[in-house]
Amino acid sequence: MTVLELRSVSKVYGRGAAEVQALRDVSLTVAAGEMVAVMGPSGSGKSSLLTIAGTLEEPTSGAVLVAGQDTLRMSAGAKSRLRRRTIGYVFQDFNLLPGLTAAENVSLPLELDGASMRKAHLAAVKALDELGLTDRARHFPDQLSGGERQRVAIARAVVGERTLLLADEPSGALDTVNGESVMRLIHAYCKRGVAAVVVTHDAQLASWADRVVFLRDGRLIDQTAAPAGPETLLEQQS
């Protein structure tokens, strides 16, 4: 099942002499259970691709489908509901709210979506348990190590059965061993059916993905061969 589909997406910032073409005719499909890494140097359009996939920005042309829905035809309300319920974001600098505990950071998106505080808290504690952070639930971000903060951020991104995980250099601020734990975790969520797009310039992080696509000057120029799985075989037949 396709979770994210970019169809001929282009993005232009500015006008005239200041015009920058960030993305050019990018088409990318990510299936449930698949982890795709987007590799490219700075300025290649990685972050634009991610913000457009996450419906935080609209493309200049082309279409963005999330869970089969054309996001460009959605109302603002429907779009923010989609962002709260379906899409999770992980950033390089974690973006945890410093005044909230780990559990509160994780339960916040559920509460914003209308869940009761109690239900949201239980879901948050469960998500933290799964990441080995049971005894960190009451800690504030500045009482956590970098690796723990990023795991909390991942818990926040996947809590509430979200199906699309978008990550921008998720282990960029971590050492090798902690960075590896973060990638291992993201891949584990994918094996449970989540679709993930991770943008990075780091080949070691990208190598956790099932498929690596290469971005240059806003164009997808190449990709690694996908390992032959049932979904791949089905796609080839259809």
Place this chain on the structure above:
Amino acid sequence: MSVKHALLALLSEGPKYGLQLREEFEANTGQVWPLNVGQVYTTLQRLERDGLVVALGDDEELEPGPQKAYRITEAGSAELAEWLRVPPDLSSPPRDDLVMKVLIAVRVPGTDVSAVIQAHRRYLVQLMQEWTRLKEDDNGNDLAFSLVVDSELFRLDSVVRWLDAAEGRLRRALADGWTPAQATAAAQASPRLPTRPKMGVRR
């Protein structure tokens, strides 16, 4: 890679048979470096000749049988301790086929150097995916295996990073109006690479 010192390290845990040494060597290198039993015995003979190990006498055999067991000597332990601390010689760069291909791609007129670089980059990333998959499946259970896989990933990663840097330099040069003809002209003006400075850091 030093089979000699790997065997000394295994014997530093206690006396062992040749076959046992081979099995433990392979286990300790995450099964990535196979070792044939002939190598084990010729290495043991050399170690014995140099006084770094001794064969156990008949009365001290671990268990009766045709196999010979070996024990590390004091000289062997000293040799092992010394070897662990001396960095291997990395001062002269290896002749690298990939580097040669990119250097040549820059010289051959009409070559899309970025496409050449990308072909190599894709291959390297695919190899890294295979190693990472093995690491993921092992889940950190086998420390030796994780270390071997890490070293392979860092090695491949360094090549990908070199390709990234090469592409960055090429693009800058092209933006500055550089052409392959200039590469040829520059090479003819100085037909040999400048003499490499002698690297002589004390190890």
